[in-house]
Amino acid sequence: MTDAPHAFQLLPGAGRSPVILHVPHSAREIPDAVRQRIVLGDEELGGELDHITDAHTAEIAETAAGLAAVTPWRFVNRLSRLVVDPERFPDEREEMLAVGMGAVYTRTTHGGVLRPDGVDAGPLVERYFEPYARAMTRAVADRLEATGRAVIVDVHSYPSRRLPYELHGEGPRPAVCLGTDSFHTPPALLDAAREAFGETELDTPFSGTYVPLEFYGKRPEVSALMVEIRRDTYMTEPGGPAGPGLERLGGALAALVDAVSR
Numbered sequence: 001m002t003d004a005p006h007a008f009q010l011l012p013g014a015g016r017s018p019v020i021l022h023v024p025h026s027a028r029e030i031p032d033a034v035r036q037r038i039v040l041g042d043e044e045l046g047g048e049l050d051h052i053t054d055a056h057t058a059e060i061a062e063t064a065a066g067l068a069a070v071t072p073w074r075f076v077n078r079l080s081r082l083v084v085d086p087e088r089f090p091d092e093r094e095e096m097l098a099v100g101m102g103a104v105y106t107r108t109t110h111g112g113v114l115r116p117d118g119v120d121a122g123p124l125v126e127r128y129f130e131p132y133a134r135a136m137t138r139a140v141a142d143r144l145e146a147t148g149r150a151v152i153v154d155v156h157s158y159p160s161r162r163l164p165y166e167l168h169g170e171g172p173r174p175a176v177c178l179g180t181d182s183f184h185t186p187p188a189l190l191d192a193a194r195e196a197f198g199e200t201e202l203d204t205p206f207s208g209t210y211v212p213l214e215f216y217g218k219r220p221e222v223s224a225l226m227v228e229i230r231r232d233t234y235m236t237e238p239g240g241p242a243g244p245g246l247e248r249l250g251g252a253l254a255a256l257v258d259a260v261s262r
Contacts, residue, residue: 007083008132010139011074013065018147019072019257020139021061022210023155025054025081034083034124039113050239051109052081054157055231056246061155063250070261072153075139077132081105082114084129086136087154087210090121099165103129109163137212140222151189151260154179154210154226155253159237162205171204175233178202179209179226184216189223192259196252197227223260227253 013019028049030038040048061074077086082105088094090103100107100114104121108114143150158177162169176197178190194200209226231237234245 007077007079007128008086008135009074009076009078010135011065011076013071013073015146017070017072017257017261018143018149019070019151019153019261020143021064021072021074021153021155021253021257022136023054023058023061023074023076024086024210025052025077025156026056026058027076027078028053028080029078030080030083037115037119038082039116040108044112047238048108048114049080049082051159051163053239054155055239056235056242057155057157057229059242060229060234060246060250060253063247064253064257067251067254068257068261070258072257072261073139073143075136079128084124084132086129086132090125090129095167096165099167101165107165109165111164133212137214140212140215144219144221149221149223150215152210152222152224153253153256154224155229156206156226157229157231157234158206160230160232166205168207169205172201173205173230174201175199175230176201177204177206177226177228177230179207179228181209181211181224183220184211184222184224185209186223189225189260193225193227193256196256196259197249198252227256 084103088103094102104124106115140150178193178200206228209224211224215222235242
């Protein structure tokens with residue numbers, strides 16, 4: 001997998017569904033040309049992927065899509081976030097630059113060197129980040145045109161113990177963290193998520209949600225919520241196999257999809 005058109009996939013849902021399950025961080029795939037510029041050895045890189053990958057979240061979304069009464073659309077990143085992170089700002093607006101984790105990471109989860117200092121992020125942004133952003137923008141625009149609204153549900157996971165890269169990891173680590181945006185997360189969407197998942201907290205240890213910049217702060221018909229699932233509730237950490245919690249969480253996500261599809 002080396003070309004941008006194969007770096008992500010839009011999996012169609014029902015024509016009348018406004019929901020896009022966005023899965024940006026579930027993959028471990030790194031193209032050879034990108035791998036060559038990462039300084040970690042293979043064993044170190046495998047360990048970093050264990051920590052940084054939102055393992056099995058694509059399967060959680062797939063389970064939800066199979067159970068939902070109205071099948072949602074799914075936009076799935078097929079490359080590791082160590083290639084580019086499609087949810088970061090590609091410029092100085094990104095606060096995670098402080099720990100070397102802008103759109104193109106230069107540091108690991110534990111502060112080690114991932115790429116050399118002074119690396120030119122431009123080619124990776126052009127080849128992978130920008131096509132991804134354009135495709136996600138089109139997917140949202142299509143849902144707006146088809147249904148008059150779009151509901152982006154960002155499907156993530158996070159470790160049960162804080163990692164050094166976390167800027168705001170000192171707060172509670174609930175079974176499910178709901179990341180919100182003051183403009184794009186309406187109360188009804190939050191209420192539906194709380195009903196579906198049970199034990200939740202807002203914006204701790206991670207906050208915010210993903211909306212393509214073309215719509216961000218401009219189109220209230222685009223609503224969004226980040227669902228951050230604590231990994232020990234469904235898998236063996238770090239990077240291990242999924243357990244029975246995956247099916248339960250897929251069912252909860254399907255309940256959220258059904259609630260907001262009506």
